[in-house]
Amino acid sequence: MKFTEKLEHAWTHADSMLMVGLDPDPQRFPAELKGKPDAIYEFCKGVIDATAPYVCGIKPQIAYFAAQRAEDQLEALCDYLRTAYPHLPLVLDAKRGDIGSTAEQYAAEAFERYRADAVTVNPYMGFDSVEPYLAWEEKGVIILCRTSNKGGSDLQFLDVGNGEPLYLHVASLVANRWNKNGQCALVVGATFPNEIAKVRERVGDMPLLIPGIGAQGGDIGGTVAAGKNSAGLGMMINSSRAILYASNGDDWREAAAKAALDTRNAINAAK
């Protein structure tokens, strides 16, 4: 199934626009997993099983796995997710950006090695750095636009002419020129609801990946009001640490499930 079809299915069948991010930090794991060789896999699998009924997708952040030399555990998790929850979109958060020949390798990493449904991509090296991902027409290509961090303003707010900030120029480029296969989405931070609204106005119903609620403090009500599309959907609102580390006691699975359910309900209440 195409990424966009999987996403639509998850939005409607799980009645959820919450995406759970997997940012596994062994220092924060519950005691029962500490020191186990496959602790990252076990922890993430536990969180996936606990939260799957309440989410529209799962977003592993590749840096957390690579830093622990745990790419094999990420591969095993991707296999598990695909088998146990075949309708749930798998978004690999990699944010790669490089010249075309190298981007081809990064695209193969995301779509062949991990068999992700979608991947995050940094567009600031231009079209030829994004094109190899777009060649995978069934897959989602989720392009950084207005990121959730404060420092994003250093470059993304630069005026490219007539008062147009760079992030809106990127939004227009993606919507009008790069999205020929209808496979693109944009990353916009929940920490900047005014900018979410401007991006939504610019790109119509295109899906938005919105990190920044939970640990980064973004407001759910403001995010949903600014980001919903014409169908009242259109968002993958990501939360990672606030769900993963809701408890580090024996009840970590139940706490993650409750945090996901509460967040899903708060998003739906704001629709």
Ligand SMILES: O=c1ccn([C@@H]2O[C@H](COP(=O)(O)O)[C@@H](O)[C@H]2O)c(=O)[nH]1
């Ligand atoms: O602008 C961006 C783009 C990506 N991220 C990623 O999302 C999660 C957020 O984690 P929380 O624990 O919910 O803060 C993380 O993987 C980031 O790399 C982002 O935060 N902002």
